[in-house]
Amino acid sequence: MGVVEDLRPIFSPKSIAVIGASRSPMKIGYEILQNILVQGYTGKVIPINPETPTIMGLKTQPSVLAVKEDLDLAIIAVPAEFVPKVMSECARKKVKGVIVISSGFAETGERGKQLEEEILQIARRGGIRLIGPNTLGYKDPIDSLDAAFVFGMPRPGEIALISQSGALCIGMIYYANGEHIGLSRVISVGNKADIDDADLIDYLSADPATKVIAMYIEGIKDGRKFLDAARRCHKPIVAIKAGRTPAGSAAASTHTGSLSGSDAVYDSAFKQVHIQRAYDVIELFDYARALAYQPCAPGNRVGIISNGGGAGIMIADWCESIGLKVPNLTKKTVDGLRPHLPSITSPRNPLDVTGDARFHRYHATGSIVLSDPNIDALIMTCVHAGIARPKEYVGAVIKLVEEKKNLKKPIVACWVGGPEIDEVVQELRVKNIPVYSSAMRAAKAVKCLYDEGGRQDMVAGKKHKEPA
């Protein structure tokens, strides 16, 4: 069986047993059962608990062996020392997949490593695929299945998130919700005893709901398997690889039992297979949103429009310092821009449309610059100066993005100001238009879209356009 068929019972189960489903609202086994029910899971759910006949109105069973129906998935939330016993019962019951929520395995030292190896062997002998141990579970906002503890679902969308840290995973969901970034599947992988990043890349590569794969990684055990999966994957991958320094690496080994490895090796391996590397959560989602919702840049030449000269200069600096170019505009573009600009402004790149720019000036200049054959991508910027009209700027960006789809050149938005303009640009986020609160973030997002062009050319066997 291929990985997609192997993992389907885990991610699209027809029946789920929650082993360690608890009567106590303070316990993780209670929360998992509650989350499954709250999201309205339509398959069969069976709480397993030998101490009580019912939980949340559902009849319990003392063990999976007492369950009559076939079981696709068992979620295990009993203390680590009992996991081998319940896993053996799952194997006898021929459960297809398990998620081991319990911690107390490789992340705790030698004894834990042995326990992890023991449950892995039980899974292998029983033909069971295993997520974890030491995982939060997964949350699937597309199919409304919350197979995790911690309350709350992501906004549905097209970015899949794989995280080796459970707590960070929840933080990232809340961050994405606040940014109006939708997620397709969120999977906490924990110690990755069996199912690892490579398996999930293969699985998500075939997932019609997912456009981009975003990852938080502490360590990868089988580098070749990972690189082969990344190379096969026909969707963009963005990844944070944490544990880059001796201090970070030591913390990762006690967190998920990971060996962080040489950062330089990860860096060059990621480059080989065109994984875009991010260094924090904000950057991860900056790239993921741009990749999911804008075309890749056909070249590295950027047009910059702003209503404040300083912002334009900073963006130009950032672009040029990361391998993008801010080229001269053609004569036709310069002539076309002149009638739309105040006489004090000279049409050039970066273009200062001045502080009194309104909808029409943003829209007309954006449209002309984007059509210039010297330009591969556009950064539209609004500084919230006294006479600025952020609402009109937002309207112009939305219209440009809608009108200029056929040009296949990315447009990203950038702003400088306080909470008032942040509120106004929310409309761009709602429409999935990449919008950034700094010159650096906007320039890096465009670089990411240029590099994505390189990945797509590699996949298509084409030569990537040389940087200007």
Ligand code: COA
């Ligand atoms: N089969 C089924 N149910 C069993 C059982 C078994 N073999 N053994 C115990 N249970 C029941 C218990 O009776 C209890 O139910 P109750 O509260 O109604 O009595 C329930 O399962 C939970 O068992 P308990 O011993 O109370 O464990 P716990 O809830 O205190 O802790 C874990 C279990 C898994 C949550 C805990 O060991 C753990 O690992 N916590 C950390 C999890 C974590 O952080 N994971 C990583 C996230 S990123």
